[in-house]
Amino acid sequence: MRYVKQKREQVGACTICNRICQLTYDHIPPSVAGNADSMMLISALSAISGTPQEDRPLISQNGYKIRSICRDCNSTIGREYDQVMGQLCADINKYLASPLTLPAEAAFDTTPSRLLRGLLGHILAAKLSPDKCVVDKQIREYLANHTSTLHPDLHVYYWLYPYPSIVVFRDFVMALHTGNGREFPVCSVMKFPPLGMLLTNAKQFYDLPDLSTRSYFHIDAPARIPLRFDNLKSQDWPEGARHSTFIITGQSGAQSLHGTPRKS
């Protein structure tokens, strides 16, 4: 398996605002949430299918990062949302490091509207080539101002992900077994320690909590969000080939990258 494309040009369309401009690197997750170590990047499709990659891995010296967004969008995300993401990750990591036996579930203080916007901004930035994907358009509308609510078709499920690799896999369809039979939701995954996130149009996903239900919150409204510590998902869940009968994807999936820290 080969990369379709490894890197964007220095000038191009920003994946958040669509303006043609000088592109800057977005760290995914932001460096305030860790992600400063040297990473080995391979094709996410190679990682998912277990098919060895013919190209040499890319090495990124200071974290998982993609050149995809303009300076303005980069600084807006950094200023408005990254601190909230970093604080939540730090709180969860502190909790995980506790010598006490963890209860099945805990709740963490955050500002859900900023957290959700930060996660969605980075999942937009994680796409190597901007396209006319409906989901991206709906995310852009949500990010455009602080009083928007997320389109009701979109759901953002999250779970504990205590693994060192950083995984992004954009725009794939998978088979999902539900009480009503099989469904085929459109999905995008973004995972970095300590959280995994799935953006999808599936109305439910394995009983995971859905951050999109808080998208109408005022931008600075605080709330507690639940996180389960039992029923741990494996590192390649849910996109790994062994979890679904099949996966269909296109260019964005083929260009997605899977990062492994080189020090581990």
Ligand SMILES: [Zn+2]
């Ligand atoms: Zn931009």
